[in-house]
Amino acid sequence: MNPENYIILSGVLFTIGAIGVLVRRNAIVVFMSVELMLNAANLAFVAFARINGNLDGQVVAFFVMVVAAAEVVVGLAIIVTVFRSRRSASIDEPNLLKY
Amino acid sequence: MIGNGAIIAADVAPILEPSSAATGIFAWIWLLIALPLAGAIVLLTTGRWTNRFGHLIGVATVVIAAGLAIAMLIEMMGRSAEARSFEQTLYSWVFAGQFQVDVAFQLDQLSMVFVLLITIVGSLIHIYSIGYMAHDPDRRRFFGFLNLFVAAMLLLVLADNYLLLYVGWEGVGLASFLLIGFWQYKPSAAAAAKKAFVINRVGDVGLSLAIMLMFVTFGSVTFESVFSSAGGASDSTLTWIGLLLLLAAAGKSAQFPLQAWLLDAMEGPTPVSALIHAATMVTAGVYLIVRSNAIYDKTVFAATTVVVIGVITMIIGAVIGSAKDDIKKALAGSTMSQIGYMVLAAGLGPVGYVFAIFHLLTHGVFKANLFLSAGSVMHGMNNGVDMRRFGALRAVMMITFGAFMFGYLAIIGIPPFSGFYSKDKIILAAFEQNTIVGISAVLAAGITGFYMTRMFTMTFLGKARWDDDAHPHESPPVMTIPLIVLAIGSLGLGASLYYWGDIVEWLAPVTGYESRPIAIPTTVLEAITLVIVLIGVAIAVLMYGKSVPIEPPQKVSVLTIAARNNLYDDATNDIVAVRPTWYAARFLVWFDNRIVDGAVNASAAFVGGASGRLRRLQNGFTRSYALVMVIGVIVVFGVLALVGLS
Numbered sequence: 001m002n003p004e005n006y007i008i009l010s011g012v013l014f015t016i017g018a019i020g021v022l023v024r025r026n027a028i029v030v031f032m033s034v035e036l037m038l039n040a041a042n043l044a045f046v047a048f049a050r051i052n053g054n055l056d057g058q059v060v061a062f063f064v065m066v067v068a069a070a071e072v073v074v075g076l077a078i079i080v081t082v083f084r085s086r087r088s089a090s091i092d093e094p095n096l097l098k099y
Numbered sequence: 100m101i102g103n104g105a106i107i108a109a110d111v112a113p114i115l116e117p118s119s120a121a122t123g124i125f126a127w128i129w130l131l132i133a134l135p136l137a138g139a140i141v142l143l144t145t146g147r148w149t150n151r152f153g154h155l156i157g158v159a160t161v162v163i164a165a166g167l168a169i170a171m172l173i174e175m176m177g178r179s180a181e182a183r184s185f186e187q188t189l190y191s192w193v194f195a196g197q198f199q200v201d202v203a204f205q206l207d208q209l210s211m212v213f214v215l216l217i218t219i220v221g222s223l224i225h226i227y228s229i230g231y232m233a234h235d236p237d238r239r240r241f242f243g244f245l246n247l248f249v250a251a252m253l254l255l256v257l258a259d260n261y262l263l264l265y266v267g268w269e270g271v272g273l274a275s276f277l278l279i280g281f282w283q284y285k286p287s288a289a290a291a292a293k294k295a296f297v298i299n300r301v302g303d304v305g306l307s308l309a310i311m312l313m314f315v316t317f318g319s320v321t322f323e324s325v326f327s328s329a330g331g332a333s334d335s336t337l338t339w340i341g342l343l344l345l346l347a348a349a350g351k352s353a354q355f356p357l358q359a360w361l362l363d364a365m366e367g368p369t370p371v372s373a374l375i376h377a378a379t380m381v382t383a384g385v386y387l388i389v390r391s392n393a394i395y396d397k398t399v400f401a402a403t404t405v406v407v408i409g410v411i412t413m414i415i416g417a418v419i420g421s422a423k424d425d426i427k428k429a430l431a432g433s434t435m436s437q438i439g440y441m442v443l444a445a446g447l448g449p450v451g452y453v454f455a456i457f458h459l460l461t462h463g464v465f466k467a468n469l470f471l472s473a474g475s476v477m478h479g480m481n482n483g484v485d486m487r488r489f490g491a492l493r494a495v496m497m498i499t500f501g502a503f504m505f506g507y508l509a510i511i512g513i514p515p516f517s518g519f520y521s522k523d524k525i526i527l528a529a530f531e532q533n534t535i536v537g538i539s540a541v542l543a544a545g546i547t548g549f550y551m552t553r554m555f556t557m558t559f560l561g562k563a564r565w566d567d568d569a570h571p572h573e574s575p576p577v578m579t580i581p582l583i584v585l586a587i588g589s590l591g592l593g594a595s596l597y598y599w600g601d602i603v604e605w606l607a608p609v610t611g612y613e614s615r616p617i618a619i620p621t622t623v624l625e626a627i628t629l630v631i632v633l634i635g636v637a638i639a640v641l642m643y644g645k646s647v648p649i650e651p652p653q654k655v656s657v658l659t660i661a662a663r664n665n666l667y668d669d670a671t672n673d674i675v676a677v678r679p680t681w682y683a684a685r686f687l688v689w690f691d692n693r694i695v696d697g698a699v700n701a702s703a704a705f706v707g708g709a710s711g712r713l714r715r716l717q718n719g720f721t722r723s724y725a726l727v728m729v730i731g732v733i734v735v736f737g738v739l740a741l742v743g744l745s
Binding site for chain 1: 722
């Protein structure tokens with residue numbers, strides 16, 4: 001199978017994730033979109049590892065997974081804490097940190 | 100000439116050899132300055148508990164200094180002319196590379212006569228002040244300032260280099276400022292003090308520039324090395340030094356064009372006018388010129404300028420003195436005029452130096468006498484100064500009248516009073532140099548006869564025109580005794596200095612001396628001068644002898660109006676200096692406020708306004724930050740794609 005298709009799929013997934021981050025208001029869904037972007041990147045890494053015939057891309061993909069797992073822990077904790085104080089998971093509502 | 104026998108026949112060149120070290124009594128030169136300085140420090144720092152006896156400390160320090168000076172004079176007279184100069188180095192003051200200045204004193208024949216004048220006349224005026232200032236609550240401060248003045252003036256005449264002289268020069272300026280403004284609660288006195296100070300600054304700048312120029316040219320500022328190497332400097336340098344020194348002298352000695360402060364300086368207490376603004380400080384300019392004779396001898400242009408300035412001041416001072424109704428201001432005009440005589444003589448070169456100093460000494464005594472007599476009159480007349488309110492005071496204050504008369508006869512130059520000898524020699528020297536200068540000097544002598552007779556008649560003779568509450572009375576002995584001493588000086592000092600003291604021979608080793616033949620026989624010249632003086636006297640008697648209106652007449656000549664306004668010197672200064680400075684200051688304030696501050700404020704306002712708008716980008720919406728990041732990444736990659744990824 002042509003590895004370029006994986007790259008295209010990765011691009012499509014990344015774009016969907018980025019648009020999701022930009023247009024959705026629910027923090028959980030935005031978070032999911034971020035995960036989608038990360039996994040699109042992982043798919044690209046793995047595809048490039050296959051094309052180049054070495055393991056560097058796969059190693060990096062594992063790293064990304066580890067970091068993403070840690071990030072999910074922190075991010076969900078923030079979302080839960082915000083939800084507890086505001087009774088809402090909207091990402092537009094907590095906008096106090098500004099000028 | 101009466102004194103042919105006393106004039107030394109041969110010309111004398113000044114001795115420039117290093118002076119001998121100060122030993123014996125001359126080891127105490129520093130004490131002359133230290134005594135009044137200590138008095139000033141004690142009086143100005145101890146506070147109220149010295150009020151009762153502070154004035155006695157002030158008098159004692161100056162009297163002891165006078166005694167020491169007399170002892171030094173006697174010792175000096177016992178030595179030969181070559182061995183009369185002494186030098187005392189106290190310590191090294193400034194040393195920076197090539198530049199070295201010591202605190203060192205030089206006592207020679209010229210300094211000696213000044214020291215005597217300052218300490219003896221100073222002592223008499225100190226004693227007089229005990230009575231004059233008796234009712235002033237600030238008498239202790241007054242004596243402190245007077246002592247400070249004496250110390251600074253002695254430093255001025257005893258310094259052996261220009262820089263130390265400059266310290267004394269500024270010191271007397273400070274003391275003059277403090278004493279003119281002694282009654283500082285009077286706005287006129289405070290303004291007069293400030294005026295004197297500011298005008299003196301102009302002259303002081305001249306002196307400081309002259310000192311710098313000397314250092315650059317000669318590498319030293321001591322009298323000895325400057326004078327001995329003066330021949331090696333270029334003509335233009337010497338001329339500049341001479342003109343700058345003249346500027347300094349004009350400021351301190353109230354010479355044209357810096358004369359405007361002296362008349363206002365009469366706001367100070369009368370003993371101050373006598374000591375500082377008649378006898379000593381205002382003659383410092385003459386001292387400076389005569390001391391720098393080695394420079395003026397080599398620059399004809401500067402010396403001629405000195406003569407011109409002297410002649411102008413001599414005439415304008417006399418004219419102003421003729422129109423003033425304020426007795427002190429009339430005397431101040433007279434002081435300007437007489438110092439003009441001295442400056443004129445000093446500019447004549449070796450022909451005149453000696454007589455400049457001679458007239459300075461006799462003038463110091465008889466003008467102090469006149470001022471103190473005027474002070475005594477004021478003391479008896481509720482501090483009034485308007486001569487139109489005096490008259491007929493002869494009967495009620497005989498001693499003051501007598502003293503004033505002696506001073507009067509001395510200043511107009513009636514033989515055998517002292518002014519005759521000194522002024523006559525200057526007129527003679529002026530004729531030796533230039534006939535026009537000589538005629539001006541004779542003319543000024545005539546005007547002197549006029550204004551002094553006017554003053555004398557209006558004050559002591561005629562009918563009483565006193566205020567209703569005036570009860571004139573003779574002053575206490577503490578004031579009249581110094582008057583008597585000064586009156587005796589006014590009578591005898593000229594003749595005794597000339598015949599017995601051999602002033603010419605005494606000063607010649609320092610200043611040099613030469614005489615030149617003139618066309619007119621000296622006796623004839625003396626007779627002409629005397630006749631012209633008597634014509635001046637006669638005019639004054641005719642005008643003021645019979646009656647004097649209490650209010651100054653308004654229908655008077657243009658010259659009188661001009662003279663009443665000090666020949667418009669304030670107006671001239673206003674146009675030449677004050678207004679331009681004022682406008683320049685106004686422009687600079689505007690420039691500072693609008694342009695300099697404007698640029699700073701505008702840039703601050705720009706940064707503030709821009710930041711106020713830019714910070715709106717931080718709106719707190721997470722998704723807008725994310726959008727910015729996405730756009731940023733797209734832009735970065737877009738640019739990379741355009742320029743190529745290599």
